[in-house]
Amino acid sequence: MNQELLTQQGLGGLVFLAVCAATVFGALIAVNSKSLIRAVSGLCLSLIGVAGLYYFLNSPFLAAMEMLIYVGAVGVSIAFAVMLAEPKQEDRADGAFGLGPFFGFIAGGLLCWGMIVVGMRTDWMKAAVKVNDGSMLAVGKALLTSYSMVFELISVVLLIAIIGALALGRRGRN
Amino acid sequence: MDILSLSSQLNTYLIMGAFLFGIGFYGLINRRSLIGMLISAELIMSGASLNFMAFNHFLAPDPVVGQIFTLFIMGIAAAEAAIALSIIIAVYRNYKSIAADDLNDLKG
Numbered sequence: 616m617n618q619e620l621l622t623q624q625g626l627g628g629l630v631f632l633a634v635c636a637a638t639v640f641g642a643l644i645a646v647n648s649k650s651l652i653r654a655v656s657g658l659c660l661s662l663i664g665v666a667g668l669y670y671f672l673n674s675p676f677l678a679a680m681e682m683l684i685y686v687g688a689v690g691v692s693i694a695f696a697v698m699l700a701e702p703k704q705e706d707r708a709d710g711a712f713g714l715g716p717f718f719g720f721i722a723g724g725l726l727c728w729g730m731i732v733v734g735m736r737t738d739w740m741k742a743a744v745k746v747n748d749g750s751m752l753a754v755g756k757a758l759l760t761s762y763s764m765v766f767e768l769i770s771v772v773l774l775i776a777i778i779g780a781l782a783l784g785r786r787g788r789n
Numbered sequence: 790m791d792i793l794s795l796s797s798q799l800n801t802y803l804i805m806g807a808f809l810f811g812i813g814f815y816g817l818i819n820r821r822s823l824i825g826m827l828i829s830a831e832l833i834m835s836g837a838s839l840n841f842m843a844f845n846h847f848l849a850p851d852p853v854v855g856q857i858f859t860l861f862i863m864g865i866a867a868a869e870a871a872i873a874l875s876i877i878i879a880v881y882r883n884y885k886s887i888a889a890d891d892l893n894d895l896k897g
Contacts, residue, residue: 620793628793635801639808645828646816658828661809665835668805671796672846674856684863689831689870696874697824700881719818727811734803742850749845749852757853758860765857769864776868783875 631671638664651697659690676751802843809836823877823887831866838862 620629637660644657666681747753758766795801813832820826838859845855881887 625793628791628796631796632792635795635805638805639812642809642812642832645832646812646819646825651822651824654825654828658831661832662835665809665839668802668839669842669859672802672842673852674842674846677842677856677859680860680863684867685831685835689867692870692874693824693828696877699878700824700887716819719815722818723811723813723815726814727807730807730810731804734807735800739799739844739848741848744850746851747853749856753853754856757857762857765861769861773864773868776871780871780875783872783879786879 627671630667634664634667634671636664637661638668651701652694655690655694655697658693659686662686662690673749676754799843799847802839802847806836806839806843809833809839821888821890823873823880823889826889827870827873827877831870834862834866 620626639661641657641659641661641664645654645661646657648654648657662681662685666678666686669675669678669681809832813829813836816829816832817826820829841855841859841862845852845858849855877887880892884891886892
């Protein structure tokens, strides 16, 4: 067993288990912690785990983008929002829906269980032939040829989002 | 089945994606504050992207399509987070609270 752990596959498997644990553990922190800043940290941990999963799925480019966009930009901006709009009371102070967490747990658990069952039972068909290797070069070529229209559209969406965020943030300030 | 070779199976990634989605859904129902709901929504979206990437790597004939789709999901999520956070800041400025229960005025 020790010999097996020291091979390349063994170490890779250990790293994979650690990445999976970070993903699930971070997600649990993100939804269960009382203070919001801790929830943001849990979200960041979970997204780092997802970036590791992308790396194992043979796409290091997407892993880097996940770190940059999600962990970097989105995580930091949510942390800024927590600092600007700090809630005085605790997150779950009032008991208006006492059964809310219970039903939430039931609904989330059922959804999760259903998707796992469907995923395990289906006999997924593999593609007969792969047209390319899915490398970063192929991604770049496809972005600038087949998907250039969507590429331009998403830049317009991001521009509008920036302008809208600035306008919303400015309103009401005097 | 060896536990160290889990990374080369489609089912592992599907289970991780389902976990992320389920946990995010639970948080979306459970959370009271708007920022907590936004965090849960991010978890749900990363579960969906993980499914796309898993099918892309194991099953798709063209392994570029899923990566590009995931990139676009990331772009949309970034735009959504920026807009949602500025709305949350504006709401906080008016109500001095970001709990979803307190926002019960139809006309601000």
